[in-house]
Amino acid sequence: MTTAKPISAQPKNILEISQYLSNFIEGFDLSEVDAEYPEVTVKQMSLDSRAIQSNDLFIALQGEKSHGLDFLESVFLKLPGLVISDRVLTEQEQILLDAHNQSHNQKVRLWVVADIQSQLGNFAAWFYDRPSQKLKVVGITGTNGKTSTAFFTGQLLKNLGHKVALIGTLGNGEIDNLQQSANTTPNSVQVQRLLNAFVEQGMDWVVMEVSSHALCLGRIQGVTFQTVALTQVTRDHIDFHGTEEAYSEAKSRLFTEYETQSSVLNVADALGNKLCHEKLQKNNSETVWCYSSEQLKKTLSADYKILPDLRCDNVQLTQQGIKFTPVFHNKRLADNLEIINLALMGLFNLENVLCAMSILLVNGFSWQVIKSKLPLLQSVAGRMQVLGKSPTIILDFAHTPDALEQVLTAVRSHLIDGNGALKVVFGCGGNRDQGKRPLMGAIAQSLADKVILTSDNPRDEAPAKIIKEIAAGINQSDSVQSMVDRKEAISQVLDHAKEQDIIVIAGKGHEDYQEISGVKHPFSDAEVVQDWLLTKESKKHG
Ligand SMILES: CC(=O)N[C@H]1[C@@H](OP(=O)(O)OP(=O)(O)OC[C@H]2O[C@@H](n3ccc(=O)[nH]c3=O)[C@H](O)[C@@H]2O)O[C@H](CO)[C@@H](O)[C@@H]1O[C@H](C)C(=O)N[C@@H](C)C(=O)N[C@H](CCC(=O)O)C(=O)O
Ligand SMILES: Nc1ncnc2c1ncn2[C@@H]1O[C@H](COP(=O)(O)OP(=O)(O)OP(=O)(O)O)[C@@H](O)[C@H]1O
Ligand SMILES: N[C@H](CCC[C@H](N)C(=O)O)C(=O)O
Known part of the structure; x- marks a missing residue:
């Protein structure tokens, strides 16, 4: 028997x-609303x-740069059914509204609801x-790993x-047909509108990334979750949250303030562990449900003391990918000596x-059905994506x-x-957490043989200043080079690479x-990498 798909929203008058x-x-x-309610x-x-x-x-709401009412003229031309603003109209805006309503049959109704934002x-x-x-909605939060885990x-x-x-x-959209959008988690109206469109399109599941901004700005208010999950929390977005504690607290809200059937938590992560205990x-x-990729001994140490529902043994990194044996509730299944291969x-x-x-x-999916699909998992665009061999060129969103x-x-x-050297090209975003810059410089220096600092969305900051702040974390200048032009930086490092080198282009x-x-x-x-590879190929043949 097939169950009928739910129907999408009925329009409201x-x-x-x-x-x-x-x-x-x-x-x-x-x-205060006019007494006549036409059947709009x-x-x-x-x-x-x-x-x-x-x-x-x-x-129409107040944003960082503008107010929705700044666009009133273009909105009127589209004959909206209703406009709601969080502030009263200026004299000029009122003149615009009156002029529109005098010259059009369909009047535009404009209501002021000062507190609309908090309940949007x-x-x-x-x-x-x-x-x-x-729908079955899964919400995933964490500093890193949201996109990869969602995919x-x-x-x-x-x-x-x-x-x-x-x-x-x-x-946003069906997994193989995503439409680009400005934000990781869209605004609260867009979220509900998208969810309704997914109901219309007959989706069963929606997997959504929930950013810390979304949790602070109420973008997921009104969402009922099937499952909420945490990957891991490390330093990010201090520019927005002020402190690491405030950032971590924002992430925890997904697990404390929203209705859900189940929570999936990484017990090897400090916040995941705390939430699990609570x-x-x-x-x-x-x-x-708790999971961990750590060794059992560490998971059961004084700080952790939670037996993960899922962990792994026999982990091996190979050139083809990752091998592991899953362990459920500290027991292997009967046939659990099996090794799972991930590409x-x-x-x-x-x-x-x-x-x-x-x-x-x-x-409620059984291990038997899940395991057959694990070898089919594919890497996500721009996350550990291998673009070339000899030298190995890896693109990553770190x-x-x-x-x-x-x-x-x-x-x-x-x-x-x-043989070979590890070389990394990266920069740090402008208008974002300045404190992470020297930390990333120090990490790059300690793990790579050569570091090339460049630009990554400088936004309103001077690229050379950002590079200088990253370089402040580096004390060996001979293994570091700076090049503001990102294309030049990538091309240079590739031009000078040996076949055995690995080049990581990060950020x-x-x-x-x-x-x-x-x-x-x-x-x-x-x-930039594809062009470089093509030129290299044509030189070989030319
Ligand atoms: C700081 C912040 O979150 N800004 C978001 C905010 O922009 P804003 O306040 O500057 O808006 P505005 O440009 O002043 O416009 C004010 C109002 O006028 C409207 N408007 C604007 C232009 C127009 O032509 N017509 C119009 O009606 C806007 O829709 C808005 O309602 O509202 C916009 C529309 O919803 C968002 O796209 C925008 O995110 C910007 C792009 C952004 O960079 N946000 C970052 C900080 C962010 O939220 N990042 C997280 C990811 C973090 C992570 O990876 O972990 C995210 O979830 O994306
Ligand atoms: N579980 C993880 N732990 C630590 N680092 C990770 C993890 N997963 C991914 N990464 C690193 O973080 C980068 C971003 O991964 P991903 O896009 O999955 O995270 P995200 O949380 O969606 O990031 P963002 O919020 O910035 O979009 C990857 O390119 C990789 O370098
Ligand atoms: N969602 C993150 C992505 C950062 C990507 C990086 N390239 C940068 O611009 O800093 C942000 O908006 O902070």
Whole structure:
């Protein structure tokens, strides 16, 4: 018997919207809304004037750079069904509204709801008939590993016959057809709108990355989760959160403030371990599943004392990938001497795969069905992506101290003894955590034989200044070179590479731009490498 797919949201009329607001949002006075409610049906909701169409609801909010009301003129031209603003109109804006309403049959209704921002996710969830309750939504947070784990989870579910959508850094949509977006986790209206579209498209599962910004800014308010998962927490985004404690606290909110059936936690991570202890003590109806890629002895040390539901033994890194034996609740299964082969590079990817496996196991998928799909897992674009051999060229999105350390450590173990050198090209993003810069410089120096410092989205900062701040963490200047132009830096290191060398190009991964002073200029590390490989090939034949 097949179960009927849930239906997507019913459009709301203006009367229903005003009733919702007067019941749930402080400061919204129904009596201030004009007495006549024409039968205008509002179709979609958006915070972005560019996404508005006829009869949509435009929510105008204060942002960092502008206010939604700055785009009022273009919004009016699209004949919106309703505009809601978090502030009263200026005199000029009121003149615009009056002029529009005098010259058009379809009047634009504009309501001021000062507190709309604080309840926006709940409002959007109501507007779209709570789409997360019609889907199985998995939320993944952590400093590194969100995208990789989301893809591995999505690939496993898809290969087991499910329809899967992703929301994350690489885009939103069905797993093989992602549409790029500006944020890892979109704003709260966009999240609910996407979830509703996924219901319409007949998706079963949605795997979404939840950034720390999203948790602080309420972008996932109104989402009911099937499972929430934590990869690992290390230093990042101090520019936004202020301190490492505040950053870690933001991440923990996914596990303390949202409704979920189950939590999947990395017990080898300090925050994962703390949350695991807290949740097991509370003993509520939620299922808690712990995993770890660490040795059992370490996991059972004084600090940890939690027996992971899933861990691994016999881990080996080979040129083809990673081998391991899974261990469940400290017991191997009868046929559990088996070795699982992953065609993935880097030990941290084993941790990501354990997290993805845990998400499926906690949702009742059997080990027997999961294991047949593990060898099919593919690496994620720009994450430990091998672009060339002789020299080996690896593209990776490592842009935090921990990620850079993990990647260089993992790659080092692939260097053939005594031959070849490990060279790394990287920079640090402008307008982002300045404190990580010297830390990344020191890590690169200690793990690579040659370090080439360059630009990585300088944004509003001077690239040379960022490079200087990274170099402050390096005390041996002879193994370090600086080159502001990223293309030149990559080409130079490749030109001088020997066949046995491994070149790691870190920080930008899949990105196809270089962001300078608010403009995203087309740029791709992968393209620079492909061009270099083509030139090398044609020289060989020419
Ligand atoms: C600091 C921050 O989070 N900024 C987000 C914010 O931008 P903003 O406040 O500057 O908005 P604004 O440009 O001033 O515009 C104000 C309002 O006018 C609207 N607008 C704007 C232009 C227009 O033509 N029409 C229009 O209606 C905007 O939709 C907005 O509602 O609202 C935008 C629309 O929702 C977001 O895209 C933008 O994220 C920017 C791109 C960003 O870089 N954010 C980073 C810090 C971030 O959130 N990163 C995390 C990932 C972290 C991780 O990897 O772990 C993420 O989840 O992406
Ligand atoms: N489990 C992990 N532990 C440590 N480092 C990791 C882990 N997984 C991935 N990395 C490193 O972090 C980089 C980013 O990985 P990924 O895109 O999966 O993380 P993310 O959390 O989505 O990052 P972002 O939030 O910045 O998009 C990888 O290119 C790799 O260098
Ligand atoms: N989601 C991260 C990605 C950083 C990627 C790196 N290339 C940079 O620009 O710093 C951020 O926006 O901080």
